[in-house]
Amino acid sequence: xxxxxxxxxxxxxxxxxxxxxxxxxxxxxxxxxxxxxxxxxxxxxxxxxxxxxxxxxxxxxxxxxxxxxxxxxxxxxxxxxxxxxxxx
Amino acid sequence: xxxxxxxxxxxxxxxxxxxxxxxxxxxxxxxxxxxxxxxxxxxxxxxxxxxxxxxxxxxxxxxxxxxxxxxxxxxxxxxxxxxxxxxxxxxxxxxxxxxxxxxxxxxxxxx
Amino acid sequence: xxxxxxxxxxxxxxxxxxxxxxxxxxxxxxxxxxxxxxxxxxxxxxxxxxxxxxxxxxxxxxxxxxxxxxxxxxxxxxxxxxxxxxxxxxxxxxxxxxxxxxxxxxxxxxxxxxxxxxxxxxxxxxxxxxxxxxxxxxxxxxxxxxxxxxxxxxxxxxxxxxxxxxxxxxx
Numbered sequence: 001x002x003x004x005x006x007x008x009x010x011x012x013x014x015x016x017x018x019x020x021x022x023x024x025x026x027x028x029x030x031x032x033x034x035x036x037x038x039x040x041x042x043x044x045x046x047x048x049x050x051x052x053x054x055x056x057x058x059x060x061x062x063x064x065x066x067x068x069x070x071x072x073x074x075x076x077x078x079x080x081x082x083x084x085x086x087x088x
Numbered sequence: 089x090x091x092x093x094x095x096x097x098x099x100x101x102x103x104x105x106x107x108x109x110x111x112x113x114x115x116x117x118x119x120x121x122x123x124x125x126x127x128x129x130x131x132x133x134x135x136x137x138x139x140x141x142x143x144x145x146x147x148x149x150x151x152x153x154x155x156x157x158x159x160x161x162x163x164x165x166x167x168x169x170x171x172x173x174x175x176x177x178x179x180x181x182x183x184x185x186x187x188x189x190x191x192x193x194x195x196x197x198x199x
Numbered sequence: 200x201x202x203x204x205x206x207x208x209x210x211x212x213x214x215x216x217x218x219x220x221x222x223x224x225x226x227x228x229x230x231x232x233x234x235x236x237x238x239x240x241x242x243x244x245x246x247x248x249x250x251x252x253x254x255x256x257x258x259x260x261x262x263x264x265x266x267x268x269x270x271x272x273x274x275x276x277x278x279x280x281x282x283x284x285x286x287x288x289x290x291x292x293x294x295x296x297x298x299x300x301x302x303x304x305x306x307x308x309x310x311x312x313x314x315x316x317x318x319x320x321x322x323x324x325x326x327x328x329x330x331x332x333x334x335x336x337x338x339x340x341x342x343x344x345x346x347x348x349x350x351x352x353x354x355x356x357x358x359x360x361x362x363x364x365x366x367x368x369x370x
Contacts, residue, residue: 006090007142010097010135017108024111024120032117032180039172040111040124044104046165047132050158051097054139057150062139062157063220066164073168076176083179103286110293118343119300122329123289129324130286149223156219170323171316177331177343181302187343192301192350195332195341 007055011048018044035079042072089145096138103131116188117180125173129165136162202250208262209246214238269368277360278321285326292327292345301347302331306339307354307362314369321361328357 018041025037046069053061110123136158143155181195217238218230225231292298309315315338319330322342332341342357354362 006094006097007139010101010138013101014104014135017104020108021111021124030117030180030183030185032176032183032185033120035176035179036117036120036124036173037111039169039176040107040128043128043132043165043169044108046161047100047104047128047135050136050139050161053158054142054154057154059150059153059157062154062161066157066161069161069164069168073164073172076172080172080175080179083176084182106286106290106293110289113293113296114298116300118329118331119292119298119345122327122343122345123293125329126282126285126289126324130282153223156222160216160219167320170320174319174323174330177329181331187300187302189298190301191299191347192303194304195302 004055004057007051011051011055014044014048014051018048032083035076035083038079039072039076042068042076046072093138093142096134096141100131100134100136100138103127103134105131107131117185118177118187121173121177125169129169132165133162136165205250206246209249210242213245213249214242217242266368273364273368277364278325281325281359285324288326297346299346300343301350302341302343303347303350303352303357304339304341305352305354305357306337307365309338309362309365309370311369314365317369318358318361318365321365322358325358325361 021037021040021044025034025041028034028037046065049061049065049068053059053065104127107124107127110127111120114120114123139158140155140162143151143153143158145151146154186196187193217234221230221234221238223229224234227235307318309318315333319333319340322328322330322340327345329343329345330340331343333339334341344352344357349356
């Protein structure tokens with residue numbers, strides 16, 4: 001199957017979207033805007049890693065995606081706590 | 089088969105793009121969270137389901153491992169994504185960010 | 200007694216995920232012997248914190264299998280449909296820029312933490328709504344609505360059949 005090529009193209013498109021979200025990360029007027037942009041980028045990176053794992057036939061990349069998803073979730077929660085003013 | 093996979097990947101890419109676009113287009117934090125969370129989660133479901141189907145069709149040890157692990161990644165993404173965005177929305181409101189042009193803000197009235 | 204039940208349930212959950220991650224690694228079934236034993240040890244140790252956090256206030260009715268079947272049915276049926284509707288809705292709002300945002304309050308009458316979590320996550324992923332805050336003591340939901348039709352809505356106006364689904368699955 002030549003589906004691997006399709007996975008590669010889709011991954012490239014998602015990376016493009018991640019760069020677009022980076023505009024909001026740079027421009028966002030408040031800290032919350034930047035945090036939302038970061039959260040979006042995290043989701044896109046997880047999807048990209050799964051697609052790349054399929055494209056290259058490397059299951060390790062999918063494992064990294066799982067760990068990345070959980071760690072970025074914890075990071076998001078910490079940023080949210082910081083926004084609340086809770087890290088005292 | 090291949091066409092089906094390509095269709096899933098295309099739908100995923102379109103919705104993910106919609107999420108990124110919504111992030112740039114909407115006026116304030118809450119509406120941005122709306123667009124970003126819903127669209128990227130939905131798009132990622134399609135992208136990852138394409139990988140899962142590809143893995144199961146490929147079969148054997150390698151393809152099966154790929155499919156199961158991708159399915160687990162999807163499971164965690166589905167749990168963590170809305171929870172994280174809920175935490176961000178709450179944090180933003182407590183930090184004093186108000187929705188732009190809101191017609192009603194019951195949470196503000198409560199305090 | 201309840202403590203031990205929670206411990207065993209947590210250990211089984213962790214072990215199931217561990218076994219899924221290590222499929223096709225050996226000859227005993229499809230696992231290797233080392234993975235089976237190591238996974239059991241990790242699951243039993245990892246379940247100890249679960250008894251302190253996750254199952255602290257809940258009873259064990261979440262372990263009844265018919266709730267899991269309902270949950271899966273809910274995920275692929277009504278939930279997925281309204282998620283698709285949500286995305287088309289967001290596409291429409293992004294393109295036309297037609298928004299009328301506001302934060303509304305409603306009372307879905309859910310008592311358990313799991314039910315509230317399920318409803319909050321469902322609301323976040325479905326058309327036009329985003330959970331901002333949940334009052335822990337009264338169970339009131341504060342929801343950011345992208346197009347407010349009614350400043351004092353009933354639960355059905357905001358999120359359709361989801362409260363009754365959450366009650367059926369979790370309570």
